[in-house]
Amino acid sequence: TELAAAARAVPDRAWHVLGPVAGMVADPPPNLHLHGWVAEIGPHLARAALVVGGGGDGVVAAVAAAGRRFVCLPEPRAFGEQTEKAAALERLGAAVVRPSWPEASAWPGVVAAGLALDPAAMSALHDPDAVPRLAATIERIAAGLDAR
Template sequence: MNGGPIGYYVHHHGEGHRQRAQAIAAQAPGRFTLIGTGVTGLSGPFEVLELPDDRIDGRFSGEDGAADRPDALHYAPLGHPGVRDRTRIIAAWIAERRPALMVVDVSVEVAMLARLCATPTVYVRLAGARWDPAHLDAFRGAKALLAPFDPRCETDDVPDWVRAKTFYASGLGSFPPAADRTGDVVLVAFGRGGSRTTAQDIDEAARATPDRQWRVIGPIDRPTPASPNLDVAGWVDHAEDEIGAAGVVVGGAGDGTLGAVAAAGRPFVCIPEDRPFAEQRAKAAALDGAGAAVVLSRWPSASAWPRVLKQAEALDRRRIASFHDAHGARTAASLIEGWADR
């Protein structure tokens, strides 16, 4: 080990943060400590530090809605015991372990806390127009910015100094190699971030394509009664395996889903979800511009699905595959270690 330990703050809204952290930490055994809510039980050559939950009533929108919140913060609800304990635990870990660096994926508050604790940061910059004062302060205070997406997903209005400070590394996840043979299942993949699509929407799509087998993975209820060609599996531990074996994948533009689809080179129907700072819509626009996916603004009518699926199957799969860097995790880990050891 060339330098001190590296802390990696893992946000708990959405699955992509955990996938990135595990993939990067696996490239530098013994160097990282993953810090966050829900990291207990993650396996790999790293330590974990569990934090209390900071959500209000189990919900998280990215901002606390307080009128008196400083512009440099997004989420700092007053009187919340989880927020107090998280801050105490992180600061105590920094004081005890004296990390060479903190990777922050993502929280402007944790980035500011690390800086107040005299610890340099690398900030994971997600897609979308994140040019508000809080984000810009976090970007400005970081040694470097790591973007877990292809440069084509960048928005046109990105400030020049932010782009110059950014290193792009797609493929930050535990994605298996593309399968030589795949099935003919239409796989609808939902992440933990939530979706506008309902079980009824999917059931109607399945009924409109009786020659197709539909399967749903993720947190969605089974319709009653369900079409005989529809299987609702619920949450699965290895969604990337199911995505890699699907005939067509239908899903949002979250990092986990997009990363697995691109790694496997699967035909993709992308229906971006509403997320803060239009993150998914920025990535969906890039896929649309590259001809890499059938991009729809909303779930289509049942009668449109036969045509939509055929359009997806007719795409050149090399285009979606070009959004995946097979060496992304290795490159990101090497960059982070280099920044930590300077």
């Protein structure tokens, strides 16, 4: 599979894959570890030098919260939200972006570019107080509407 080929192309790095993998990986290289679904991704992210994932809100938020370097492979969506988010991450220096899964021969360069990122750029996008601040803002707005 493409995943096994990518791991073979970068043999000096361990590849830990979380979530389902379509199709069986025949004869996986020794540096490819398929974990399947895991209850908690946090410990895996904490150990990762580089995360490769899509451009969905959940993945991007988890990578930002963990302050990890990121290679973003945005998935095509009807309104292009992952592509637009990926472009913004790239502009901010928070991610290396490739529009699709790279060829095996490209992975050494992709990994090197990802490892060259400053993880502070991604960390800066995480605000642990965002939800309480948003809730407080909504309450203030609602209170103002009630006062009318």
